[in-house]
Amino acid sequence: MARVTELRVNGVRRRMDADPDRMLLSVLRDDLDLTGTKYGCGEGQCAACTVLVDGQPMRSCITKVGAVAGKHILTIEGLAPKDGLHPVQEAFLEADAMQCGWCTPGMILGAVALLRHNPDPSEEEIVAGMNGHICRCGTYPRVVRAIQEASRKGGAA
C-alpha cells in the first residue's frame, strides 16, 4: 500500500509522509503535533484517543492511518472555532467534569458523537454510549451531567 502523504484534519489538508500501517494516534501526536488526542492504553480499551472520522467516533490507537486517508478527521483541537468553545466543552467546564483532564478530550469527542446520534439521550443511554471511556479520576457522574446539560441546551451541533 502506498504511503500516506496527506490527511484531512480539522478542515485542513496536512502534508506528511507515513507508512499506512502506522496508527493514527501516533501520526496525529508525533507527526502533526496534535497532542490533544491522548494515549491511555493502545489497545482500544479506554477511548482517551477518540477522534471523529467522518463524524464517527474512532479509537485512533487502533486505527491505521491508511484507513482514514481522504476522510474528514476531527480532533479536539478542531472542535470549536478558534478562541471559542463547543457547547459540550462548555458543559464540561460547567459541571467540573474533570480532575486531571487526561480523559477529557476523548470524553468530549465521544459525547459530541453521542449527542449527534441521539440529541436527547436518557441517563441509561449516556452510560451505555460512554461506557468505553475510562476516567481513572472517577468523574463519571459529572460527565453524565455535562452531557445532559449540553443536550438540554441543544449542544449536538
Added chain:
Amino acid sequence: MITRRDFLSAGGIVVVLVNDLEAQESGGRRGRRGFGRPMPKAVSAWLHIGEDGAITAYTGKVEVGQNSRTSLTQAVAEELRVKPPAIGMIMGDTYLTPFDMGTFGSMTTPQMWPQMRKAAAAAREMLVDLAAQKWKVDRASVRVADGRVRNGSRSAGFGELTHGQKLTCTITASEALTAATEWKVAGTSVPKVNARAMVTGAHKYAYDMKRPGMLYGKVAYPPSFGAKLVSLEASAAEKMPGVKVVHEEDFVGVAAADPETAERALAALKAQWNPLAAETNSRDVYEYFKKHAESGPPAGVQLTPYTVAYIAHTPLEPRAAVAEWSSDGKLTVWTGTQRPFGVRDELVQHFGLAEDHVHVFMPDTGSGYGGKHTGETAIEAARLAKAAGHPVKRNWTRQEEMTWAYFRPGALIEVGGTVNPDGSIASWDFHSYNPGGAGLASPYEIANRREQEHRTRTPLRQGSYRALAATAHNFVRESYMDELAHSIGMDPLEFRLKNAKNERLRAAIQAAADKFGWKTRRKMASQSGVNSSVTGFGISAGFEKGGYFGCCVEIAVTNGTVKVVRVVEAFECGAIVNPEHLHNQVEGAIIMGLGGALFEHIDFAENKIITNRLSRYRVPRFADVPKIESVLLDRKDIVSAGAGETPIMGIAPAVGNAIFDATGQRIRKLPMAPNGIGGAANASAAAVL
C-alpha cells in the same frame, strides 16, 4: 527487583511515626532527603509582583488533578485581596520554586495552603507599609481591597508600590490570617484553574512535550523481574539509520528520530536474559508474608485472616519524561511526577551532577494517586539523551506502566476482638503484614488493644497509593466491626456510635446515616424470572490524615453479581476550601475505591505481571457507578486538612458489610467479587466497546 520492603515499623503497640510516613511515601526507595526541612521565610521565595502588577506565586507542590493549583491560588487571592485570575502559579519547578518534599500524604492543604496564605498576608502588609510611606499617612488608614491599595479616595496598584522589586519582607510567626468566617475567595467554589486548556486539548502534559531535535526512546526490559542480561546482539538495530543503541550494564535502550523506528530497533535487539527463580505468586503471597514476617501475633489469640491484593494505580497518563542536556553539561527534564525535587535528587545521584545542574519541571499531570513518586522515565530519558546527544522522550506504554511502576502493597491482616454485652468493645487484636502503618490504629475507644505492624518481604515492588495502608486497614477493621456487631445482634450503626467517642467521627457517621435513611431502610427482594435480586445495606466509618467520614451503601446482588446502587458518604476535613472540588474529590475517591473493593487485582507468577494491560485489568467504568451523594460537613472553626485520599477508605467495607447483609456471606478479601460472589456471576458487568 526483589527488594526488602523499606517501611519502618516499631514493635509492640505501633504508632505511625513521621519516618514511617516518609518511608511509605517513598515508592519503595530508601534515603529521601529533606523531610521536615523548614520552608523559606522570605516572601520573595513564594511571591513576586511585577512592575505591571502581575502576581506570580511559587510552590513546589504539583497539580495531578486534585486541584491544588486552584486551592493554592485561592489561598494567595484571599490574603492579597485579589481575584484568582490575577495570579499566575508556578508549580513543581526545581529552579523556580522553593524546595518541596513532594505532593503526597494530603499535605498540600494542611501545610502549603497556610504557607501561601502567610506569604500573601506578609506581602499585603508590606504593601500597606509602602503606601503609608508614600502617602505619608498612618498605616491604619490604609487598606488593601479589590486588587488595589487604598487610602480615602487615593489608590495605587501593587506594581506602582513595589516597582517590580523583590519583596523584601519575611513571614513572621504571628502572620495574621483571615478567619475562615471572613473568607471571600477561599471557601468558595472557584472554578478549576487551567480547565479551559484541558477541554480544548491545548494543555501540554509531560507525555505531549516536544523539543527541537528530539528523539524517541525505548528500553529493553527483562522478560521477568530480576532477570540478568547474559548477552546482547545489537548490530541489526545499530545499522538502522539514525538509531542509537545504548547498553550500560543491564540497561539496554534505543533512541530514534521517530517512534516507529525506535520500536523496530527495539524489536531487532537480541537479548538473552537469565531468569531469577520466583519466590511466590499472587495466590500464595499471603502465606509468603506470614512466613517471612519478622514477628507474629502473641500465641493463643483467636484471629481471623483477611487478605488484600496488590493493585495498580493505573494513572490514565502513564509515566513520561523528556530529557535534554546542554553543551555545558546541565540537564533539563520535563516529567509527570509527584516529587519533582525527589526526581531531581535521583538524577543528581545517578549522573553525579551538582544539584544546580539539574532542572526538573513538572507540567500539570494526568493523575498519580500516589503512583508517580519516582523518576524511572526521567532517568531512562536522560541516559538515552546523554548517549544520543539529542533530547530524548521516554513515554511509558500502558504495559510498561503496569509492569515497571510500583504497586499498592498486598496485605495479610489478622484480626480478633471481644465485645461486652452492652456493645462496648472489650478487646481488640490487629496484626498487619506488609501494607505499611497508615490507619493501623482504630479510631474507636478500646481499652485493651494490640495493633501491630509486622515487617515482612514483598515479592513485588510496592509503594505509596492514595491513602496508603489505611484503605486495607479500614476494610478489615470496619468489616470486623460488623462481625462483632452481628455477634451480639446489635445494629451496626448503633454499635459504631456506642464505641466512637470522637465528636467529629460521630458527626460524620450520623450525617451519613441520616442522609441515607439508615434507620428507615427497607429490604426489597425482587423476583423476575430466574434472576432474583437481593438488597443489602452496609455502613462504615473512619478517620485518617485529618479527615473523618461515614459511609452507607445499598447494593443489589443478582445471581452472585454485586451492583452498588447507592452510596452516601459524609466527609469532614475542617474548614472547606472549595466545596465543588471537594465534592468532586469525594465522588472520585468513592469510584476509584470501588475498583479495589470489587474487582481490581494484580495477578503475578514466575516474576511476571499477568494483568499487565487494561484488557486484563478491570477498572471502574460508567456502568459501575452508583448514585453517589457526598455530604460535606464544613467546620469553619477547624484548620483545613487534605481530602484527596481519606474519602477512598469508606467504600470497600461498606460494600462488604452490605454483601453480608444481603447474602449472609462474609467476604474477607479485597477484591471481594472479581468474578462475582459465590462463583456464579459473569466476570465483567461492564460492556467494553
